[in-house]
Structure formats: C-alpha cells, structure tokens
Amino acid sequence: MATELVQPRSSDILVTYRIETPGSPEALAAKIASDQSTGTFVALPGETPELKARAAARIVGFEHLNAIEVASLPSEGRKFNRAQATIAYPLEAVGTDLTALTTIALGGVWSIKGFTGLRIVGLQLPSEFDGVYPGPQFGIEGSRRLTGVYQRPIIGTIIKPALGLTPGETADVVADLVASGVDFIKDDEKLMSPPYSSLEARVKAIMPVIRDEEQRTGKKVMYAFGISDVDPDEMIRKHDMVVREGGNAAVININSIGMGAFLFLRRRSSLALHAHRNGWDLLTRHPGLGFDFSVYQQLWRLLGVDQFQINGIAAKYWEPDDSFVQSFHDLQKPIFRDADRPLPVVCSGQWGGQAPETYRRTGQTVDHLYLCGGGVVSHPGGPSAGVKAVRAAWDAAVSGIDLNEYAKSHPELAQALAKFGSKTVSEGE
Template sequence: MAADLIRVTYRIECEGDVAQMASRIASDQSTGTFTELPGETDDIRRRCAARVESVIALPPADHPSFPHSGTGGPVNRGDAVIAYPLDAIGTDFAALMTITVGGVFAIRGLTGIRVMDFDLPEAFASHPGPQFGIDGSRRLTGVAQGPIIASIIKPSLGLAPDETAHLVAELCEAGVDFIKDDEKLMSPAYSPLSARVAAIMPVIRDHEQRTGKRVMYAFGISSADPDRMMRNHDLVADAGGNAAVVNINSIGIGGMSFLRKRSRLCLHAHRNGWDILTRHPGLGMEFRAYQKIWRLLGVDQFQINGIRAKYWEPDDSFVRSFHDCMTPIFSPADRPLPVVCSGQWGGQAVETYQRTGRTLDLMYLGGGGIHGHPMGPAAGVRAIRQAWVAAEQGTTLETAAKTQPELAASLAKFGGDAA
C-alpha cells in the first residue's frame, strides 16, 4: 500500500545501466549486500526490501560529477524512484537520512547522485510541524496583509549590546515589522546573548507602548549543546521575546527536534550550509527534499534567498524554493513563511511578486538595502514599501520613483535595471 511506503527520487549518474544501478541502491540500502545472503529470505525481502518503482532516462552528461570516476567520458543519467517500506525505517528522520541518503553516496560505480525528493506517507504527519508558520507570523508582527518588511542587524558582527539596541530603536522608528540578529551572531564575548536581550527588549517594549506596534525581534540562540540552546531560548522567552534565529544545519535534526518540542518562540530558520549539499548539480540534495524535513521538524520561517540575490543561487532556484515552501506536505498548516533575503533592496520586488504567483505571503528581508540607503535606514524601509506597492499595482519601479524620492535614491545607488 502507498501509505506504507517512503518514496525517494534519486538522480543517478553512472557509466553503466541506470536501472541496474537503481536496483543495486535499493538492495544495498535495505536488505542486501555485495553477495547473496542465506538469511535474506523472501519474507524479509517482502517486509523490508526497497524496490525500484520507475526509472526515467535523462540526457547523458559529458563528464562525471565525481572526480577521477571511470573513463571521464559521457555518462548515463536518469531519475529513479525507489520505494522503502515504512516498517523498515519508521518516521524517525535519523533513520530516514541514514538509510535513504547516508549510504547512497558511498556506492561504487556511481559518477554522481542527487536526492531530488521525498514522498513521505501520512505517518510522518506525527511530527509537530510549524508552531506559528504563516498565520502566526502575521499575528505576531501585526501585519494582516501584504509582505512583512524586515531587516537584519548590520554590521553582522562587532556591535556591543548598547550599539545594537540603538540600531534596533532606529529600525523600529523606520517602520520595520521584524528585525533579526545576523545568523553569525549568537553569544560572542563582546555581545553575550543575555546582555543583548537586556538591552534590546526595553527598546521593543518602549516602541510598542508609544506606537501600539510590537516589532518582532529574532535573537540568535543556536548552540551545538541542546541544553544550552534551551537556556538561550528561555532567556529570550522569559524576557518577553517571541522569536529566535536558528541555524538549522549547525544544530542538526536532533537539536531542532529537541528545541521545537519545548519552544515558545517563532523559529526563524537560516539554512547556511545548505549550499554544501546542493551547489554541485550532480551531487547532494535538492531543496525540495531538504525543506520537507525541516518543515515537519517545526521551522516557522524559512530563509530561501531571493531574486538577484548576492549569492550564487540562480533566480529559477529561488522560485522553485519558494513554491516548495508554499506547497503543503500534509496540510496548509505545515507551510512556513518564506523569507526572501540576501541582497534585497526593493528593486527585486516586482519580479519577486510576479514569479512567486503574485502572493504577498512572504517576509522581505533587507540588510544593506536598508542600512546602506543614502538617505538613511528609514528611507530604506520606505523605498522597499514603495517598491512593493508598485509591484501590486503593476507599475514599474522607474515610474513609481518619479514621485517617490526614497525609491529613486535606491534605484540610483543599487541599480536601475529592475522594472
């Protein structure tokens, strides 16, 4: 039955027959090994053996993805779906990663392999998923509709707690909905988390008392020690904070599971390190597969780069990531808030709006695009909001900038090629 199977799609690359390699993967990663086994009975295979369900041939590659693999000439490629019995793995993600991912990359004869997708049965809905997600993020920021406009503490490292608090006050006055520690900022000696919380939370509360708006602030709480991470979490929550930045690859699956089960905070996931898994197209893991694990573990907000981001990722990859996050796994409640980031200044708003399906269910995160605005951070925030109004109205940024000096200044400094 489909409900009893975990299906994994692999993009296989090898000099030999792709279907035969898929069969070898299915055997090696379940009940078989390099030779026949007297104990591998029909009953064991029926209950626990993985099976190849389909193989779709792809155009061959000119060169192997793995270095020093084979002859170095053209290699065969194909997408294979392998079904693993749920009884052989269960719903623990450590077991899933060990059996369906961990050993696959060691198989002899492969010149490349990439995990493209997981099709998980309903049993995985037992994982908690987002505690807040899209609706909770809107509730906590007070933004009922439209993009949630956000900023990052810049410079990323080096500011003392009182300097950070001063910048937070400036950003609150500028009109942002959300502020976050940079992912690199956790609890360094010059700015321990306890001192940062003590300096920043009074600023957040004062702004709320004066204006009625509570700006959401996400503190960096990540730690390799789950107990220390929970102490960091409690420090923020007990001080009235409502969000945390979590470096998901650094804390790992176990750390995320431990945190989510006890969390009172909205968890803003930074995926730094994902590029190690995905930057080579013939290796690693597609974001479509990767994000399902972290969503079910409980991230509420998910950073996914953006259009014309400052990093390597192509725009098409960002668009796929956005739609992956917005596609329910088991229900709409398991969708995290997509966070558009990495070099965003407003000039990408129109294309972002168009290519993400004209949705406003997103956070638009500007660092240098706000702090580096020639008229100051408040003008940087206004310019981004002006850009998003133009996107919704179907107006080009150049046309909107004719009557809005903040947007005009952004176009002049950061680039005038965004229509």
C-alpha cells in the first residue's frame, strides 16, 4: 500500500519510529497514527472529519529500509520488512504535558500487534514547549562556575568501594582526593542512605572536609550526594540536609524516581542535579527495540538535568564508542536555547588513557565532566596520584602531545599507563 504523506504543522510534535514487521510497514505506521490518537479497532461514530483534522495524528514522513532475516522479537517468517515513519501529533491533542506525550506518542505504541521490532529514533518538539518546564538550573556554565574550572574538563571521581565504607572511612578518602586538586566527587549511584552509612551521617562527615579545603585554598570541590528517593517529600528533606551543610550537588537515579518526582525536586532545588541513567539500558540495548538516547535525553533536559552521564570511549559497559559520541553531540545541541544544555558526563571505565581519543571524537571540546572511578582510586600511587594522572593526560591531549612522551616528565601518568594501558579497562565507572 502507498503511504499518503501530509505536511506537518509548525506546532506538531514529530516522532520518528523504526518499524519492523513480516507484514506491511505502511499499514503499521497508519495504525500507530490512528490508535495513538483518535482511533481504535473499530470505526467510531464520533470520529468526524472535523475532529480528525483537529486531533488525529498524521504520517508526514516515510522511508523504506533494508529488510532483515532475523526478527528483533520472536516471529515466524523469512524476511522482516523495515521502514522509518515520522508521525505528527497535533499539539492541540497532546498539549505540552510530558505525561500525555510519553503515553500517546511513546509508551502505547509497543502494545500494537504486528511488530517484530519498533524503536523510536527521533523526537522534534515545537516551540510551544519552550519555557513550560524549568530546564537545567546550572548546566554547563553553572557547573563550571561552581567548580571554578573553565579551560579544561572538570575532573571527577567516585567513592569506591561503592558500598561498605562507613561515613568516617568515606571522609578519609575524600580528604585525600580534595588535597589532590580534584574538582568533583560523587557517591556511587548505588549508595543512598543505608543503615551503616546514612546520608545524614555521611554529609556531616564529608562536608567539614570540603569546607576546610575551601578555607585553606579557596577551591570548593563539588560533592554530589545520593539523595534519590521514591518519596518526593523525603527526597526534598535529603536535599535540604545537603544544602544546610553547604553542599552544592546531588546524584539522582532518574529512572528509579521517575519524571514527576524529578520535576518536584527540580522546582525546589538549589543543588546541581547529576543524572545517573541506570536502567536506561533496558530501554535501548536491543537495536530494534526501545528508544534512541536522542529522544530520551530531551525529556530529562526539559525537566532540569544539569549533568548527564553518558558512558565514554572504551567504556567498561556494552555501549559502542560511536553511540557514546552521538550521545555527547546530542547533549551539546540546544533544544531551544544554549541554556538548556546539560554538562555531558564522560564515565564508565575511564582513566587518562582515553583522554586523547575522547578529545578527538567529541570535536576537540573540553566542555564535559571527565569522571573516573577505579581509574583514579585504583592508581598505584593512590587516589591523589590518580587525579594527577588524569589531569596530566588531559593536558597532554589538549596540547597534542603523545601520552607516553608526556609521561616521561609526569610520573603519575607513567604509573597509570603501566597499570591500565596494557589491558582492556575494566575498573572504574
């Protein structure tokens, strides 16, 4: 069947779906447009031409793709047809409510029969969304202002072991790290407020160390405490506890708390909100199912993420380098304005060795937080030497100097190359 395309309106919400089916991709594109707007499985007496003109979704783009021989979801057949369809949802029918958008245009489509694969690969929001949600409070510029770092990446690390350290033991690690000149430290995303290391006890042990270093040197290290909670009121209580002690950042497990709880926090927050996307892989790891990051990240940016973790070059996880690079560039693009860009957080098995390739592949930019866990904490000379090694690696990368050459005059980098450089990175976050 031929697909009849119409022109989108400037106020339309455009969602692009990659469709896979043993049948007709055109028929399934039409079914998405109908079922996810005004229609259902049977003709409706109230679905008049006037109502459809106002509220019905319409196909505005359609492109056949190469067929494949292995289905994304189990199905009988020898060939599975693929196409990419862009469907326009009228703003009048959806509004600027992200709950409505995710229900209508994103969430409901996977329940439709006939697909062996369906992936959402594009989202273009109209200007009517601009200003409806708070967006980042700090973002790139605010994160740089809070850390006092402008001409290089913000260098960060994670408290390791992730679980098990008491508040006092954690404070001892922090003391070593802040003395090294690190810019940013975070709780591991798995650490929130367990009995052996409650958030309150941890904040009271760590913040005096941060304040003492600030008093001594003028540099205030940004420490992101894990305050995620399913109860928004409890999360605000935790937020306020961090603020009272002089903290300026928090780690938020965004998929665990949900969009509503995050928005509740953002509207009341005075902390830089560092988003950990654990659980995201459930939504994206299969290439024929789920979401592209380019779609997912727009929702959280509107809600107000300040810093967004996106893996890194030669990451310890499954994500290929090309996917990381695309995610980095997605975050660098404004949705509506430069201020809605969060700070990309390069992470997952990073140490200084990936600095040159990260610099090259991201377009020779230093606008990011370079976050190393085991790559700092497991340095042979200790965490302080680990920080110095990463700083040296980035100095070399930006200056165009080979790391091995630079290591001749930077012993911490030489030690890191000896430990991490001869094997696949598996330590750190």
